[in-house]
Amino acid sequence: MNSREKIRAVSWWLTWKDLQWPDDDVADAIERRADAAAEAGVNCAVIFGAHFRWDYLPLWDNLHDLLGTIRGALHRRGIRLFDHHSAVLTHRYSGIEEARAMRTFNKHHIPFAPSREVASTWTFHGEHLNDWRMIDITTGRPVFLKAYTAEEFCINNPGFRRAYCEYVKMLVSASGIDGLMCDDGFFYSGWTSCGCQWCRKKFREEYGHELPPVEDLTFWGNYSSEAFKDWIEMRFASTREFLEAVRSVLGDGYPLMACCSSSANYEMAKFALTYQEFCKPCNYIMLEMTGNTPELDGCWNRHFPEQALHLGLAAEYGYPCLGLGYGYTETTADFIWAFNQFLGSSTWFSTLKGRLGLPDSVTSRLKDDPELVGHAYNWEKDHTELLDGETDTETAVFFSRWTRDYYGMTQEDYGRDYDRCCIDLLDHNITFDVVSRIPEKGKYRVLVICSAICLDDSEYAALSRFLADGGCVIAGGPVGCRDKRALPRPEPWLSRYGITCDVKEPERPASFPPSAGMRPEMPVCTGSFRGNRVSHKEWIRTEDGSGSLLWTPGRMQSDSQEMNLPAVIRRMTVSAIDFPGVSCRGWRFRRFRGRNGQLILHALASAFEVETMKELEKQRKNPRGNHLISGIRRKDSSSEITLKINVPCRSAKLYAPMAGFEKEIAIGKDGEVHLHLPEHVFYFILEFPSCES
Incomplete structure (x- = not known):
């Protein structure tokens, strides 16, 4: 698998008209759309529609032939086709109002849903589909997801797992699709799922516990209970094992990915949702930008920490x-x-017309996906050498999964420190990678760890090894005070270096749902070094072998200004480029090394004025989700930019992809690069072909 593979994807939307297949008009439309995709520089299309695939059980043969026909048209133009569907969700409605909600808010699924009476009769290979449903722990009835007007099949039900694997074999054989995005194989309703016999059996036989009633607060929401932590672990393992079963059908190397908008938030344990599990069976990583990009207030960085984690996993x-x-x-x-080029990711662009809550007579006037991406995708095709590099950095930020899973009852326990760390470095133009494993000393000179109170034994040892081998660890707040399961360590990691770290824990009442009784209160960290108290504004430094440890009890979410983490990192690294604050105002930069070793700088304006299609927005019946953004203009950003290059460089070239120009830029003897940018340029690339490392 090539991590530098650049994908230029669009959604291939199915509509009710496509369900007429086989049909000459549909066949002609497929050819026209495939032509449009090729002209736009698309190299991958992803199916959207017929989404709740089990609802299409009576139509599978026709649907798979339709997908095969689309694939054939795309292949003749050098474009791959991935299928994308929900493996586990099924639309189920009671009465006309639920049916109306289903079709208003989820029209993009093409909700071909049977009545509950008919659905109760459906079987696959002798098993009733209704026997596969997840069971709500609180009611003993099937889980119902109001937002989707849907029920969910349980990924731990062996009958369902066999059936879905059989379906995937059938799908790939009949359609010839080139890849699969297998959606929703987690616990969508959160802590209320799943109480089916198979989840209870798995918990009893593999972990040695009976699942208690929700009134039992010695278990539920009790983060001192090892049995409750086993429940958390089992649910995460279940999502991985389901995808491993899918992988066993597809074979090694076949493209497989899963939906996942975040792996960082503390609530991921609630859903058992993280790409840290999905990476084991999947070989493509999704980085979903939910909501508006940019947001209506003009910002785009709020989800950057989550996106950075997925980039790091990739x-x-x-x-x-x-x-x-x-x-x-x-x-x-x-x-x-x-934005994707700035991140270092491939792009999948998609409309989402069916969620707007507008009639088809209105949304049909909006352009199809390939009609919108041609400008960008064709520029990418002609400039691949600028866009397939790797980040050029000495700095990594560690994300602590175990702190999130077993200690993080609220975002204040850990998540806000991680988020603030990533955003602070982004705002100060420090390029960095997020790592989910403690790296060996080599690529990274500096490892930043903020409030990772839980380290497993391998992380504990690897962190000490990184330091002893000459690395620099910059640590803030409580680090390594607890083990993987959040139990206090007899020898906290910091104590090995003469640091005493104390944490004043907030009250942590057990509850159902878990964390429901918690106030969003940050655990306060204090500490001393060799007997002397250390303030949250102070960094102490100690050496170990050829490495250095810098530590402060300060926490990024409350003390970031006094900690000034970006300045500490800059003192410990050598930067090839300086970004003077005034002349670079309103811009964010990320640094890459191209395939030929050239230094490449990507710059994106940090804030925008956003315009929407106001008349259409007024007509929407569904105010949720994405809005109809019609225009953006950068704001509060410099048009005159000066950069300082600190390593020998003979030339530079400026590219403004959206504005359609590129030109050579002179570099002064002092290494200064002066840029003048037109107001309509919000993204640019600077290439330094001869710049040394």
């Missing part, structure tokens, strides 16, 4: 990373493409 595993963003105009397509 780099660690050597997988392509595919950034999915939604929009309806060339403006949003251009921005989403530019």
Whole structure:
């Protein structure tokens, strides 16, 4: 698998008209759309529609032939086709109002849903589909997801797992699809799922516990209970094992990915949702930009820490990373493409017309996905050498999964420190990678760890080894005070270096749902070094072998200004480029090394004024989700930019993809590069072909 593989994807939307297949008009439309995709520079299309695939059971033969016909048309133009469907969700409605909600809010699924009475009779290989349903722990009835007007099949049900694997074999054989995005194989309703006999059996036989009633607070939401932590572990393992079963059918190397908008938030344990599990069976990584990109207030960085984690996982595993963003105009397509290049990700651009709550007579006037991406994708095709590099950095930020899973009852326990760390470094133009494993000393000179209170034994040892081998560890807040399961360590990691770290824990009442009784209160960290108290504004430094440890009790979410982490990192690294604050105002930069060793700088404006299609917005019946953004303009950003190059460089070239120009830039004897940017340029690339490392 080539992690540098650049994918230029669009959604291939199925509609009710496509269900007429086989049909000459549909066949002609497929050819026209395939032509449009090829002209736009697309190299991958992803099916959207017929989404709740089990609802299409009576139509599978026709549907698979339709997918095969689409694949054939795309292959003749050098484009791959991935299928994308929900493995586990099924639309189920009671009465006309639920049916109306289903079709208003989820029209993009093409909700071909049977009545509950008919659904109760459906079987596959002798098993009733209704016997596979997840069971709500609180009611003993099937889980119902109001937002989707849906029920969910249980990934631990052996009958369902066999059936879905059989379906995947059938799908690939009949359609010839080139890849699969297998959606929703987690616990969508959160802590209320799943109480089916198979989940209870797995918990009893593999972990040695009976699942208690929700009134039992010695278990539920009790983060001192090892049995409750086993429940958390089992649910995460279940999501991985389901995808491993899918992988066993597809074979090694076949493209497989899963939906996952975040792996960082503390609530991921609630859903058992993380790409840290999915990476084991999957070999493509999804980076979904939910909501608006940019947001209506003009920001785009709020989800950057989550995106950075998925980028880091892609780099660690050597997988392509595919950034999915939604929009309806060339403006949003251009921005989403530019944002993905800034991140270092491939692009999947998609409209989402069916969720707007507008009639088809209105949405049919909006352009199809390939019509919106041609500008950006064709530029990428002609400039691949600028866009397939690797981050050029000495700095890594560690993400602590165990702190999130077994200690993080609220975002204040850990997540806000991780988020603030990533955003602070981004805002100060420090390029970095996120790592989910403690690296060996080599690529990274500096490892940043903020409030990772839980380290497993291998992480504990690897962190000490990184330091002893000459690395620099910059640690803030409580680090390594607890083990993988959040039990206090007899020898906290910091104590090995003369540091005493104390944490004042907030009250942590057990509850159902877990964390429901918690106030969003940050655990306060204090500490001393060799008997002397250390303030949250102070960094102490100690040496170990040829390495250095810098530590402060300060926490990024409350003390970031006084900690000034970016300045500490800059003192410990050598930067090839300086970004003077005034002349670079309103811009964010990330640094890459191209395949030929050239230094490449990607720059994106940090804030925008956003315009929407106001008249259409007023007509929407569904105010949720993505909005109809029609225009963006950068704001509060410099048009005159000066950079300082600190290593020998003979030349530079400026590219403004969206504006359509490129030109040579002179470099002064003092290494200064002066740029003048037109107001409409919000993204640019600087290439330094002869710049040394």
